Amino acid sequence: MTTAERKYPAPAVNPEIKPFFDAAAQGTLMLKKCAACGQSHFYPRAICPYCSSDRTEWITASGRGTIYSYSVMRRVPVPYAIAYVTLEEGVTMMTNIVDCDLDAIRVGHRVKVVFKPTDGGPPVPMFTPA
Ligand SMILES: [Zn+2]
Numbered sequence: 001m002t003t004a005e006r007k008y009p010a011p012a013v014n015p016e017i018k019p020f021f022d023a024a025a026q027g028t029l030m031l032k033k034c035a036a037c038g039q040s041h042f043y044p045r046a047i048c049p050y051c052s053s054d055r056t057e058w059i060t061a062s063g064r065g066t067i068y069s070y071s072v073m074r075r076v077p078v079p080y081a082i083a084y085v086t087l088e089e090g091v092t093m094m095t096n097i098v099d100c101d102l103d104a105i106r107v108g109h110r111v112k113v114v115f116k117p118t119d120g121g122p123p124v125p126m127f128t129p130a
Contacts, residue, residue: 008118009118010118010119010122013121016046021122025123028063029060029061031044031087031091032057034055035057036051036055037050037053039051040059041091042092061089063113066108066109067108068083069083070097070105072102072103072105082095083127095125095126096126098114099128111127111130112130113125
């Protein structure tokens with residue numbers, strides 16, 4: 001386990017995504033759910049990517065999920081793990097697995113959301129073993 005800390009760049013925030021980062025600043029993970037077809041999705045969009053309805057609503061996610069796939073980046077100053085995490089709500093998000101032994105990460109492991117500060121922007125959601 002490395003003791004060095006990675007720096008995270010500030011995410012680009014626009015009106016469509018601002019509620020997501022406002023919630024992130026409060027420690028809450030939000031998703032979008034479509035009132036027309038019932039599907040949840042990530043990255044949050046105003047228009048449903050499944051049925052093109054504009055009846056999308058913000059929902060609060062549990063913040064819990066499982067690792068669907070991952071890769072550890074080692075040829076960088078501070079190694080890190082990039083991953084796809086499937087949330088209990090059924091959506092899969094690209095993220096990082098943090099605050100753990102990178103060699104102990106496995107597909108199917110249970111994880112929970114943590115929010116990491118960024119360089120001058122809102123915190124971003126990442127995941128750590130549950
Ligand atoms: Zn829809």
